[in-house]
Amino acid sequence: MGPASMKTAEPEMEKTFTVSIFTEDRVGMLNRVTIIFTRRHLNIASITASESEVPGVFRYTIVLNATRGQVDKVVGQLERLVDVLKAFVHEEEDVVHQEIALYKVRTGALLNGEVERVIRGNHARVLSVDPEFLVIEKTGHVQETQQLFEQLKPFGILEFARSGRVAVTKPMKELSTYLKELEAKEQPATDNWQLTTDN
Amino acid sequence: MNDMKTMNCTGAQAVIRALLAENVTTIFGYPGGAIMPIYDALYDHRDALNHVLVRHEQGAIHAAQGYARATGGTGVVFATSGPGATNLITGLADAQIDSTPLVCITGQVASALLGTDAFQETDVMGISMPVTKWNVQVTRAEEIPAALAKAFHIARTGRPGPVLVDITKDAQFGALDFAYEPCVRIRSYHPKPELPLAALQEAARLLDGASKPFMVIGQGVLLAHAEEELLRFAEKTGIPVASTLLGLGAFPCDHPLYVGFVGMHGDYAPNIKTNECDVLLAVGMRFDDRVTGDVSRYAKQAKVVHIDIDAAEIGKIITPHVPVHADAKDALRELTTLVQARRHPDWLREFQEAKRVEVETLAENAMPAEELKMDEVVQLLSARTRGEALVVTDVGQHQMVAARHYRYRKTRSNITSGGLGTMGFALPAAIGAKLAAPEKTVVAVIGDGGFQMTLQELGTIMQSKVAVKVLILNNRFLGMVRQWQQLFFEKRYSFTEMVSPDFVALAKAYGIEANRVEAKDGLDEGLSRMLAHEGPYLLEVMVAKEENVFPMIPTGASVSEIRLA
Ligand SMILES: Cc1ncc(C[n+]2csc(CCOP(=O)(O)OP(=O)(O)O)c2C)c(N)n1
Ligand SMILES: [Mg+2]
Numbered sequence A: 001m002g003p004a005s006m007k008t009a010e011p012e013m014e015k016t017f018t019v020s021i022f023t024e025d026r027v028g029m030l031n032r033v034t035i036i037f038t039r040r041h042l043n044i045a046s047i048t049a050s051e052s053e054v055p056g057v058f059r060y061t062i063v064l065n066a067t068r069g070q071v072d073k074v075v076g077q078l079e080r081l082v083d084v085l086k087a088f089v090h091e092e093e094d095v096v097h098q099e100i101a102l103y104k105v106r107t108g109a110l111l112n113g114e115v116e117r118v119i120r121g122n123h124a125r126v127l128s129v130d131p132e133f134l135v136i137e138k139t140g141h142v143q144e145t146q147q148l149f150e151q152l153k154p155f156g157i158l159e160f161a162r163s164g165r166v167a168v169t170k171p172m173k174e175l176s177t178y179l180k181e182l183e184a185k186e187q188p189a190t191d192n193w194q195l196t197t198d199n
Numbered sequence B: 001m002n003d004m005k006t007m008n009c010t011g012a013q014a015v016i017r018a019l020l021a022e023n024v025t026t027i028f029g030y031p032g033g034a035i036m037p038i039y040d041a042l043y044d045h046r047d048a049l050n051h052v053l054v055r056h057e058q059g060a061i062h063a064a065q066g067y068a069r070a071t072g073g074t075g076v077v078f079a080t081s082g083p084g085a086t087n088l089i090t091g092l093a094d095a096q097i098d099s100t101p102l103v104c105i106t107g108q109v110a111s112a113l114l115g116t117d118a119f120q121e122t123d124v125m126g127i128s129m130p131v132t133k134w135n136v137q138v139t140r141a142e143e144i145p146a147a148l149a150k151a152f153h154i155a156r157t158g159r160p161g162p163v164l165v166d167i168t169k170d171a172q173f174g175a176l177d178f179a180y181e182p183c184v185r186i187r188s189y190h191p192k193p194e195l196p197l198a199a200l201q202e203a204a205r206l207l208d209g210a211s212k213p214f215m216v217i218g219q220g221v222l223l224a225h226a227e228e229e230l231l232r233f234a235e236k237t238g239i240p241v242a243s244t245l246l247g248l249g250a251f252p253c254d255h256p257l258y259v260g261f262v263g264m265h266g267d268y269a270p271n272i273k274t275n276e277c278d279v280l281l282a283v284g285m286r287f288d289d290r291v292t293g294d295v296s297r298y299a300k301q302a303k304v305v306h307i308d309i310d311a312a313e314i315g316k317i318i319t320p321h322v323p324v325h326a327d328a329k330d331a332l333r334e335l336t337t338l339v340q341a342r343r344h345p346d347w348l349r350e351f352q353e354a355k356r357v358e359v360e361t362l363a364e365n366a367m368p369a370e371e372l373k374m375d376e377v378v379q380l381l382s383a384r385t386r387g388e389a390l391v392v393t394d395v396g397q398h399q400m401v402a403a404r405h406y407r408y409r410k411t412r413s414n415i416t417s418g419g420l421g422t423m424g425f426a427l428p429a430a431i432g433a434k435l436a437a438p439e440k441t442v443v444a445v446i447g448d449g450g451f452q453m454t455l456q457e458l459g460t461i462m463q464s465k466v467a468v469k470v471l472i473l474n475n476r477f478l479g480m481v482r483q484w485q486q487l488f489f490e491k492r493y494s495f496t497e498m499v500s501p502d503f504v505a506l507a508k509a510y511g512i513e514a515n516r517v518e519a520k521d522g523l524d525e526g527l528s529r530m531l532a533h534e535g536p537y538l539l540e541v542m543v544a545k546e547e548n549v550f551p552m553i554p555t556g557a558s559v560s561e562i563r564l565a
Helices: A029-039 A068-080 A107-111 A113-121 A142-155 A175-184 B011-021 B033-043 B057-071 B089-097 B124-131 B141-156 B169-173 B197-209 B227-237 B268-274 B328-338 B345-364 B374-384 B397-405 B426-436 B455-464 B479-488 B503-509 B520-532
Strands: A014-024 A044-051 A057-067 A084-091 A095-106 A125-129 A133-140 A157-162 A166-169 B006-010 B026-029 B050-053 B075-079 B102-108 B134-138 B162-168 B175-178 B213-217 B241-243 B258-261 B279-283 B303-308 B322-325 B390-393 B414-416 B442-447 B469-474 B513-517 B537-542
Touching: A014 A029, A014 A068, A014 A166, A029 A044, A029 A057, A029 A068, A029 B124, A057 A068, A068 A084, A084 A166, A084 A175, A095 A107, A095 A142, A107 A113, A107 A133, A113 A142, A133 A142, A142 A157, B006 B011, B011 B033, B011 B141, B011 B169, B011 B175, B026 B057, B026 B426, B033 B075, B033 B102, B033 B169, B050 B426, B050 B455, B057 B075, B057 B089, B057 B102, B057 B414, B057 B426, B057 B455, B089 B102, B089 B124, B089 B162, B102 B141, B102 B169, B124 B134, B124 B162, B134 B141, B141 B162, B141 B169, B141 B175, B162 B169, B197 B279, B197 B303, B197 B322, B197 B328, B213 B227, B213 B268, B227 B328, B241 B268, B258 B268, B258 B345, B268 B345, B279 B328, B303 B328, B374 B397, B374 B442, B374 B469, B374 B520, B390 B397, B390 B426, B397 B414, B397 B442, B397 B469, B397 B479, B414 B426, B426 B442, B426 B455, B455 B503, B469 B503, B469 B520, B503 B513, B503 B537, B513 B520, B520 B537
Parallel strands: B026 B050, B026 B075, B075 B102, B102 B162, B134 B162, B213 B241, B213 B279, B241 B258, B279 B303, B303 B322, B390 B414, B390 B442, B442 B469, B469 B537, B513 B537
Antiparallel strands: A014 A057, A014 A084, A044 A057, A095 A133, A095 A157, A095 A166, A125 A133, B006 B175
């Protein structure tokens, strides 16, 4: 936080934000992260978790609709968690992101040339073929996976699953650089506490 | 610490050794099945570690809070699994919101039984997560030293808070090679921010140009041990100083620059001047709604400088013009060198004038003179102790009256449950405070309602011979709620009238000297006897039943709409 004036009119409009949270790999971390959102009555639209490019550091990618003010406060609370290394908030244009969707349809539907056309038209692919069903895979933004869903619907979708968003950010600074900065941060020679009596 | 390195130490012994390595001398606790190995290990060290056996785990944690707040050290609690641990939850929430450093050690069922609904198994990690600064479950003996080292480091550094370490029974029984390394750094945790020099320069520039600068200080000053720096800064700049409830005592109440206590039942002058100042300097406080009233009409005319060690507090409620993410001690020291020496006599006179209005208006509306009033009791207590006692208050009218009328002259002389407003806090907290500061006169000021929430701790006072003075202001009502019913619910006194036992007889049943004051003429003698008594003492003072606490900022009103009647 710089010395520059923080007093800006808070835009109250809701937008889609991607929050990337980097944490130590600890039991219960997901719970710690999510209660920050639930306590403020913010609904998480999607969440994914995986190990990041740095071994032992986990990355949570959370998508939510909220106001800028709400998200900034949440990020403050997240960074306050002892085991959170860093949290970032991004607007849609700052991230490259994808979701993956799987569609299970009857193999018989393939006999209809229309399904194949839909698959090709959506740049999807057939992931596996069974005598009874086939699984179609589509990677893309939610609008794209949804569009395929709508187009396959007339042929009967037996099962459908869509992942949460995975995202990388556009700025070039690497996580390892942040980590090095964090580790280099001077630690106080003595902690800010003294005891006035015995304990 | 090589001498401590031994083979075949049990997990339970490791807990005790870690506490000794952290220079812990006092533990508040209550035993049970899942923590028995630790209690057994404690038995060999009962001379070095003074374990105070409480009567309820809530009593243990509030006592530890009182202990921590009286010293600035870390309070330590032992409790067993299941109900022992769940009884800590109120205290954890209280310590979390009031930033009190605690290390709570709970026993847990054996790791193989976790998640099986075993006897006295509760998901303590899950339950305590939202009300702790950090928590950890230890299932292997060899993890105990590092877990406790980390726990102490996290509890007391940065913005302090409660930490819970849940240790399974098999970890307590397990063996390890004990070696204790105090924790000094955690990669993901940076408790001490770097001093933001540019922000401080900007703050100094604002303050130098201000004609009506005003400072509101909070508990952050105490937590940072910044009382000296605050005094020097205030005396150089001549800025009037007001305090939040938890900041009381950080700046002497009898100092000419001290202008009172802010908030819902605070003083008139600092509340109305909040909306007249041109620069508001907030130090180690968090703009609680009880302080701000209607936020949208709080200090709108002022340029706000907010100093806080917790980045998440800056901009949470009030967006400052100058955010200063810093330790209060460092920030005030630096700021003192940057600002010009100034005086603001006319501005200070405005506070004195407002104070006169408050005193006169309150006197005009005072209740009939025959009845004993809470403020008379507190004023006399303040005079008889020369503002030097450590006053622990419970929650309600008596709490607000004590905050307004006790003239705190010493640091760490005010301990109260602020953020959570936990009735039942004062009696156990006073026990902890007295054990931490035996040289001080410790007076617990409690209502008839709150006393009955934790009165079982009279047993602790008896057994551990804790020389606290318990002053019950008995209005035969849950007074604060009754006041709201009178003012905002058409006097419909829905379940606020309270019938109580004979508190004096009750105290005597515990072997505690006790007395009752029923009228004005007995007050001085009653208080003097209480204060002169060597050991613990309970004094019940019968006060007016339907007295109201004024000034008051009604919910939703702005600080400038504070009511005097
Ligand atoms: C544990 C808890 N329950 C309920 C309340 C709500 N409450 C706030 S003040 C108050 C009345 C306190 O009565 P008493 O202790 O007699 O003090 P008085 O206000 O009469 O001085 C109540 C019930 C609370 N703060 N804490
Ligand atoms: Mg009462």
